[in-house]
Amino acid sequence: MASLIKNFFIAVRQIFIGNTKYYLWVGFLLFLILLGGSAYMSQAQRGLIITGMRDQVSWGFYISNFTFLVGVAAAAVLLVVPAYLYNFKPIKEIVLFGELLAITAISMCLLFVMIDMGQPLRGWHILPFIGAMNFPASLLAWDVLVLNGYLAINTCIAFYVLYRLSIGKEYKMSVIGPLIILSIPWAVSIHTVTAFLYNGLSARPFWNASILAPRFLASAFCSGPAIMLILFQIIRKVFKDVDIDDRAIFKIAELIAYAMAINLFLLGAETFEVFYSGTIHEYPMQYLYFGLHGKAKLVPYIWFATFLNVTAFLLFLLPKTRENYTTLNMACVFVIIGVYIEKGMGLVIPGFVPDPLGEIYEYGPTTPEVLVTIGVWATGALIYTLLLKFAIPIYTGKLRFVTKGQEGYRSPAP
Amino acid sequence: MTEKKAEKYIDRRTFLRGAALGLAATALPLDKADASFWEAFFQKYYREMNEEEKKKVIQRLEKEYAQKYKKEIKVGDEKALPGVLFGYGLDLSRCIGCRRCVYACVDENNQSKDPQIHWITVLRFKKGEKFLDLEESEKYYNPSQVPEPGYFYMPVQCQQCENPPCVKACPTQATWKEPDGIVVVDYNWCIGCRYCMAACPYGARRFNWTTPNRKPEEINPKTHYLGNRPRYKGVVEKCTFCIQRTRNGRYPACVEACPVGARKFGNLLDPDSEMRQLIEHKRVFRLKEDLNTNPKFYYFFAYGR
Numbered sequence A: 001m002a003s004l005i006k007n008f009f010i011a012v013r014q015i016f017i018g019n020t021k022y023y024l025w026v027g028f029l030l031f032l033i034l035l036g037g038s039a040y041m042s043q044a045q046r047g048l049i050i051t052g053m054r055d056q057v058s059w060g061f062y063i064s065n066f067t068f069l070v071g072v073a074a075a076a077v078l079l080v081v082p083a084y085l086y087n088f089k090p091i092k093e094i095v096l097f098g099e100l101l102a103i104t105a106i107s108m109c110l111l112f113v114m115i116d117m118g119q120p121l122r123g124w125h126i127l128p129f130i131g132a133m134n135f136p137a138s139l140l141a142w143d144v145l146v147l148n149g150y151l152a153i154n155t156c157i158a159f160y161v162l163y164r165l166s167i168g169k170e171y172k173m174s175v176i177g178p179l180i181i182l183s184i185p186w187a188v189s190i191h192t193v194t195a196f197l198y199n200g201l202s203a204r205p206f207w208n209a210s211i212l213a214p215r216f217l218a219s220a221f222c223s224g225p226a227i228m229l230i231l232f233q234i235i236r237k238v239f240k241d242v243d244i245d246d247r248a249i250f251k252i253a254e255l256i257a258y259a260m261a262i263n264l265f266l267l268g269a270e271t272f273e274v275f276y277s278g279t280i281h282e283y284p285m286q287y288l289y290f291g292l293h294g295k296a297k298l299v300p301y302i303w304f305a306t307f308l309n310v311t312a313f314l315l316f317l318l319p320k321t322r323e324n325y326t327t328l329n330m331a332c333v334f335v336i337i338g339v340y341i342e343k344g345m346g347l348v349i350p351g352f353v354p355d356p357l358g359e360i361y362e363y364g365p366t367t368p369e370v371l372v373t374i375g376v377w378a379t380g381a382l383i384y385t386l387l388l389k390f391a392i393p394i395y396t397g398k399l400r401f402v403t404k405g406q407e408g409y410r411s412p413a414p
Numbered sequence B: 001m002t003e004k005k006a007e008k009y010i011d012r013r014t015f016l017r018g019a020a021l022g023l024a025a026t027a028l029p030l031d032k033a034d035a036s037f038w039e040a041f042f043q044k045y046y047r048e049m050n051e052e053e054k055k056k057v058i059q060r061l062e063k064e065y066a067q068k069y070k071k072e073i074k075v076g077d078e079k080a081l082p083g084v085l086f087g088y089g090l091d092l093s094r095c096i097g098c099r100r101c102v103y104a105c106v107d108e109n110n111q112s113k114d115p116q117i118h119w120i121t122v123l124r125f126k127k128g129e130k131f132l133d134l135e136e137s138e139k140y141y142n143p144s145q146v147p148e149p150g151y152f153y154m155p156v157q158c159q160q161c162e163n164p165p166c167v168k169a170c171p172t173q174a175t176w177k178e179p180d181g182i183v184v185v186d187y188n189w190c191i192g193c194r195y196c197m198a199a200c201p202y203g204a205r206r207f208n209w210t211t212p213n214r215k216p217e218e219i220n221p222k223t224h225y226l227g228n229r230p231r232y233k234g235v236v237e238k239c240t241f242c243i244q245r246t247r248n249g250r251y252p253a254c255v256e257a258c259p260v261g262a263r264k265f266g267n268l269l270d271p272d273s274e275m276r277q278l279i280e281h282k283r284v285f286r287l288k289e290d291l292n293t294n295p296k297f298y299y300f301f302a303y304g305r
Helices: A002-016 A020-046 A061-078 A080-085 A095-116 A120-126 A139-166 A173-199 A212-238 A246-277 A280-289 A299-317 A325-352 A367-396 B002-008 B012-025 B035-042 B051-069 B100-109 B165-169 B195-199 B253-257 B274-281
Strands: B074-076 B086-091 B121-126 B151-156 B175-177 B183-185 B222-224 B263-267 B297-300
Touching: A002 A367, A020 A367, A061 A080, A061 A095, A061 A139, A061 A173, A061 A212, A061 A325, A061 A367, A080 A095, A080 A173, A095 A120, A095 A139, A095 A212, A095 A367, A120 A139, A139 A173, A139 A367, A173 A212, A212 A246, A212 A299, A212 A325, A212 A367, A246 A280, A246 A299, A246 A325, A280 A299, A280 A325, A299 A325, B035 B051, B051 B074, B086 B274, B100 B121, B100 B253, B165 B175, B165 B195, B253 B263, B263 B274, B274 B297
Parallel strands: B074 B222, B086 B297
Antiparallel strands: B086 B263, B121 B151, B175 B183
């Protein structure tokens, strides 16, 4: 019992130790969360009318962000594949950071779904046994299951590893091995199910194309690892004792190049099918790329995204630019923004334009909507920061909890 | 003896529900903690309530409505009649695009007036241009007089599909098809995720983006639990073929309001009904038949022009 209390204080202290930069960063995030929270309060009071969404375009910025983040969550864990398949050690050592990113991204996904609901207090209606979950008919029910399952699996893996390390013991592969194996198809499943969520709607020709799920996965394999690459470099810089091998970074960059090649190919295949056959089902894509009846709000964004994706593909493909940190980071940022547009608003909004009765309603997020979204992103950043605050000292052996066999000690700043 | 047993017996589902809700309850705002709020929060799913529970819920709703609108509002719970499957017919050769059906529907079904919610959308098309795919429709036409030369009109509302994509999509089963074929929503069970709206090929579902606003004197006090009772912010609603009227042997409000008799309504299972006559003797079609939603809303042309 005494050691439990001691450990509790070790853990609490861990949140508060840090240099000025750490405090500034957390303070900044808390400020953004407060800003988003106040915008959400007005949404809770007045309803979703404060957003730009209407009956014609009934999903918007929130669900766009949700979709993008499911991809990030999936891809963060798929880094496990090369690590274990080829026993590539440099990547294996950083898988933990991927798991933590997956936990963060899924938490953000769940937040985005919650803030999009008209009656969030009734969320329990969707649960099995307690509520009246429409399983297996509703793909949204599937999504709730796979996303929460994924969160549970990754939480188990990450916390088990950290717990073992924190009590000064090696983790046992016999315990988490099966979970890691399970997490691989599960990562594929969360993004596939999310794609099917759109894909299954015959009312929306833009989504009702079987290429959707493969495109989801391909683009996720670009944006997820790109985010990881940036995070790895930040981690390496901030926590000077974390050693992340350059080879791991360049290997992942190479994987992004292949994923982007597939992504662009699939995009080309879809574009051909839609525009060559030229049926009325081309209207949403026409709206996205060229505008329809003079309405062209998304056009500059999607072309910007296309430009970014193609440029990033070339930068990742050439070994010279891939292994130069300036161009590598440029490419990472390009891919993140490119996929964020393409798999966010670029995917969700054209599904609703024109609406089933032919109306073109141009959606754009309102200021409160953007503020709430920023709040969720800040929450995600805070979750990841705090997770790292524990994970890294444990990982490098600077933070240990009190057990019978060892004395606890804490990490110095940062 | 058996009664006592039943009292003691709590099945796993009820137990789980109670336990989870107890936990959830601790996280809720305290200032709203009046009894009615909690009863509403814990309210069960309509299709899982027994008659006794339904009665209690309806009593509570009527009390809430009376408080809010300062008048008596009856919430009915008439069941589907056996041997009835409702169908609708719309004569495109007669429709003049006056939108009286739209406003009769609003008067009857207690939709929000600010912001306006309409369950019926009347589309206008240029004669001679393609119209079946609805892409060239105009919904905001506003002439001084109808019908306008050179145009024709096509009202669209919930098509009451036999194979409804919205029902399949709903993650909480808050929307379903009744035995008489009407697709309904339990406004106390809908979580407002709007997946059904994305799934509907006919743009028939409406969301309460804010608290529905309507003057108390404009409220139609004759309502049905699954139909026109006052709704909440953050839930989806739709045409119910005026369930509160049609289950009591009356026509839907839009049928009665139509000045040119373009709207028909009847029991598809009754071989002598107007609907069956129409389907057997006119050339009927349904919207977006390629989607296999199998609507019970038939369009037809009674005569030329």
